[in-house]
Amino acid sequence: MRRLLWGILIAALLAAACQPAATPQPTVTPQPTATSQPTATPQPAATPTPAPGAGAQLPDLGGRELKIASDTTYPPFEFVDPKTNELVGFDVDLVNELCRLLNCKPMIVSTAWDGIFAGLEQKQFDLAASGITITEERKQKFDFSDSYLRYGQVVLVRADEERIRGKDDLKEKMVGVQIGTTNEETAKTLVADEAKQLKRYDTFDLAVRALLAKDVDAVVIDSPAADGFMAQNPGQMKIAGEPFTSEDLGLCFPKGSDLVAPFNAALKVLKENGTLDRLYQKWFKEYKPGQ
Numbered sequence: 001m002r003r004l005l006w007g008i009l010i011a012a013l014l015a016a017a018c019q020p021a022a023t024p025q026p027t028v029t030p031q032p033t034a035t036s037q038p039t040a041t042p043q044p045a046a047t048p049t050p051a052p053g054a055g056a057q058l059p060d061l062g063g064r065e066l067k068i069a070s071d072t073t074y075p076p077f078e079f080v081d082p083k084t085n086e087l088v089g090f091d092v093d094l095v096n097e098l099c100r101l102l103n104c105k106p107m108i109v110s111t112a113w114d115g116i117f118a119g120l121e122q123k124q125f126d127l128a129a130s131g132i133t134i135t136e137e138r139k140q141k142f143d144f145s146d147s148y149l150r151y152g153q154v155v156l157v158r159a160d161e162e163r164i165r166g167k168d169d170l171k172e173k174m175v176g177v178q179i180g181t182t183n184e185e186t187a188k189t190l191v192a193d194e195a196k197q198l199k200r201y202d203t204f205d206l207a208v209r210a211l212l213a214k215d216v217d218a219v220v221i222d223s224p225a226a227d228g229f230m231a232q233n234p235g236q237m238k239i240a241g242e243p244f245t246s247e248d249l250g251l252c253f254p255k256g257s258d259l260v261a262p263f264n265a266a267l268k269v270l271k272e273n274g275t276l277d278r279l280y281q282k283w284f285k286e287y288k289p290g291q
């Protein structure tokens, strides 16, 4: 009987000895996960300034909030993703990357195309990013960054179009463009009678809808945007002929802006460290190496 009691006592002691050994374990395991989180969060906060390989010379805009005007109806430069309802595009990524290097906060303000330039003149915006071509005429009133893309204009037609094979076939056709663009200027030279044949729309989105509705026969548009609209309307349109202009896009600033030099410095970094190439590949069908 006594032996039995001793046996039970020893068994109980053994069991008790094993249990506490098992309990500390679970308290140990959560710890690493708990500690790794707090150490992970401060790290990114410490890294942003020196991290992106910017070199020490880039100006620091001290977290400045920048109002950036953009006509956000222009895929793939700036548009609302129909699936997520979010504003996305090449220019959006570009200003985010630039501000990451310069320590500024980009606030994109959706603005009608003509409102962009009026707002810049009144210094309501710090800059505009909207697939804007650097032209001599615009340079009279605004400052531009260095070029971030070179491309050409094209003729966009319906997929079943057979009469129009390029820019020289537009003389007697109805042509749609966005008003106030370099594309409007080009289209004027391609039709015989601008008053009768040129239809000017507030956005390229409307011009493309007019094309699909057969209100116009062609749209004269920047080639990346032609690709962007074709991607949004699969199988419905095609490009007639080859790109026939050479234009450079830039960020547009009010005249005399103190931001031009910092943005050019940061743009240079993005060209050199391959970020710009990555963005070209992400957004443009035809990959264009940086200049």
Ligand code: ARG
Binding pocket: 070, 071, 072, 073, 074, 077, 113, 130, 131, 132, 133, 134, 178, 180, 181, 182, 183, 203, 204, 222
């Ligand atoms: N590149 C042309 C221009 O500067 C057209 C730009 C249109 N951009 C836009 N977001 N709608 O005149």
